Amino acid sequence: MRQRKIKDIESKLSAYSRFLVADPASRRGVWRNAFSCAGTGDANANSPRGRSPLYLELGCGKGQFIIECASRDPNGLYLGFEGSENVLYRALLRADAADPANALFCSVYVLDRDAYFAEAELSGIYLNFSDPWPKARHEKRRLTSPGYLAGYGHALEYGGFLHIKTDDDDFFAYSRAGMEALSDFEIVARTEDLHRSVYARENVMTEYERKFLNLNRRINYLLARKVSVE
Numbered sequence: 001m002r003q004r005k006i007k008d009i010e011s012k013l014s015a016y017s018r019f020l021v022a023d024p025a026s027r028r029g030v031w032r033n034a035f036s037c038a039g040t041g042d043a044n045a046n047s048p049r050g051r052s053p054l055y056l057e058l059g060c061g062k063g064q065f066i067i068e069c070a071s072r073d074p075n076g077l078y079l080g081f082e083g084s085e086n087v088l089y090r091a092l093l094r095a096d097a098a099d100p101a102n103a104l105f106c107s108v109y110v111l112d113r114d115a116y117f118a119e120a121e122l123s124g125i126y127l128n129f130s131d132p133w134p135k136a137r138h139e140k141r142r143l144t145s146p147g148y149l150a151g152y153g154h155a156l157e158y159g160g161f162l163h164i165k166t167d168d169d170d171f172f173a174y175s176r177a178g179m180e181a182l183s184d185f186e187i188v189a190r191t192e193d194l195h196r197s198v199y200a201r202e203n204v205m206t207e208y209e210r211k212f213l214n215l216n217r218r219i220n221y222l223l224a225r226k227v228s229v230e
Contacts, residue, residue, distance in 0.1 A: 011020075013107070014165045016092035024081075024106045029118035033103060035077050052077045052102075053123035058110050058130070058143060059083070063091030065128055065206040070103040072204070076123075077102050083109035087139045110143065117155040124161045125152055129208045132171035144175035152186050156226045164222040165194065167212045172220035189223035197221070 006012060021027060027034050027088050031054055053076045057066045060080030070078040080103065082088040088107050092190060106180060108116070130143040139145055145166065152162055162185065166172050172192070192196040195213065200219055209219060 005035060006086050006089055007206055009089060013085060013092065016096055019095045019103065021079075021090055021104050021106045024108055025115050028116055029121060031079065031117070031121060032077060035102065035193075037183055054079065054121065054123040055126065056081065056117075056122055057126040057128065059128065060091060060105065061087055061128075062207055063094045063105070065126070065204055067091075067094055067098050067100055067103055068204050069126075070100040071098065074102060079105075080105045081108040081110060083107070090175050110148075114154070115184040119154055120157040120160075122155045122160055123157060124163065125156065126163045128163075128206050129167065130167050130171070132166070134168075134170060136217075137195040142171070142174065144171075145176050146178060149178055149182060149185075153182065153226060158226055158228050160226050162223075162224045162226075164220075165206070165209065166220050167208075169220065176222060179222065184226055184228075185224045185228045187222060187224045189205070189221070191221050192218060194219040 002022045021034050032052065035052075041169055055069070055076055056079045057069075058081050060066050063080060066080045068079050070076070078100075080091060082091060082105065085107055088105060091105055095105065127143050131141070133139065133141045140147060144147070149162075156162070162179070164172070164175050166175070175189065176187070178191075189199055191199060194200060194203060195218075203221075205213075212219060
């Protein structure tokens with residue numbers, strides 16, 4: 001659904017600058033310092049924050065998922081990328097209400113997978129209900145296309161995970177096939193009906209997910225981990 005344009009959006013975003021990273025490319029390799037600037041404490045390499053796991057959600061929407069994850073896991077650092085400033089504003093409003101010490105947001109469309117993260121900088125990546133881009137000519141735009149998967153492999157540490165949830169069966173099949181073709185990833189969990197599976201108990205729902213459940217739509221889920229290739 002197209003979001004209604006919010007008047008004076010840049011000014012409204014700036015009002016929540018404590019949750020917003022304005023220049024994400026400059027943080028490449030030093031993302032944990034951004035959380036230090038947000039008031040989460042010293043983030044040098046020898047501090048607890050400097051060793052905290054760092055997680056990224058691509059397309060975080062209105063922030064429900066990532067803020068809930070941050071609340072459940074105060075020792076982790078959670079970063080949300082969202083390309084729509086109108087949607088991002090909603091996430092910032094939610095962050096302001098919840099006041100997480102370990103969640104930050106960026107206004108970013110993921111167009112350059114190498115611009116924002118150094119090798120092995122991330123502990124996990126969440127792809128929740130990504131745009132499936134069903135037409136063949138748009139394959140490179142899919143967030144599980146080979147180019148993006150290679151980028152995730154570079155940015156993830158060994159043992160780090162890629163988490164995928166989608167209601168689109170074709171996109172799920174495409175993503176699963178892409179993961180199975182990679183030697184440096186191992187699929188450790190998979191189901192075509194998340195909420196009737198053993199994985200439902202630990203699941204954190206998104207706004208889209210709640211809507212789909214109300215429509216009795218099945219949710220596909222896949223978790224893959226980066227493994228060492230000998």
